[in-house]
Amino acid sequence: MRIALIAHDKKKDDMVEFIVKNKKAFENEELFATGTTGKLIQEATGLKVHRFLSGPYGGDQQIGGLVAQGDIDMVIFLRDPLTAQPHEPDVTALLRICDVHSVPLATNLGTAELFLKSLRDKIF
Numbered sequence: 253m254r255i256a257l258i259a260h261d262k263k264k265d266d267m268v269e270f271i272v273k274n275k276k277a278f279e280n281e282e283l284f285a286t287g288t289t290g291k292l293i294q295e296a297t298g299l300k301v302h303r304f305l306s307g308p309y310g311g312d313q314q315i316g317g318l319v320a321q322g323d324i325d326m327v328i329f330l331r332d333p334l335t336a337q338p339h340e341p342d343v344t345a346l347l348r349i350c351d352v353h354s355v356p357l358a359t360n361l362g363t364a365e366l367f368l369k370s371l372r373d374k375i376f
């Protein structure tokens with residue numbers, strides 16, 4: 253399973269905690285991430301993560317490109333709904349391209365937990 257992991261700044265602690273807590277479920281998966289999110293996950297878990305540019309510098313678009321090509325199976329994107337992002341158009345484009353290609357997209361921890369259960373149950 254090729255999983256993209258992305259978190260806005262105020263959600264990065266939640267993302268790292270989520271991956272650390274569930275490291276076993278993620279260690280056999282292929283992980284991709286925007287720059288800073290990926291760095292923090294790597295440092296906290298030692299998991300191998302393919303890192304792209306930081307979100308505001310094009311990382312969301314790079315991951316969106318992979319989604320469009322059919323190279324990502326699942327996206328966990330912990331968005332910050334309370335803070336304006338300078339690269340909002342890129343964020344919207346990534347959400348849109350997931351919908352275009354019916355790629356499962358979790359934008360909060362509640363849905364991410366459901367994805368995790370699906371991973372454990374090998375539903376995907």
Ligand SMILES: O=C(CO)COP(=O)(O)O
Pocket residue numbers: 258259260261285286287288289290305306307308311312343
């Ligand atoms: O901005 C982001 C997503 O829109 C995330 O980028 P970073 O992981 O580089 O902070």
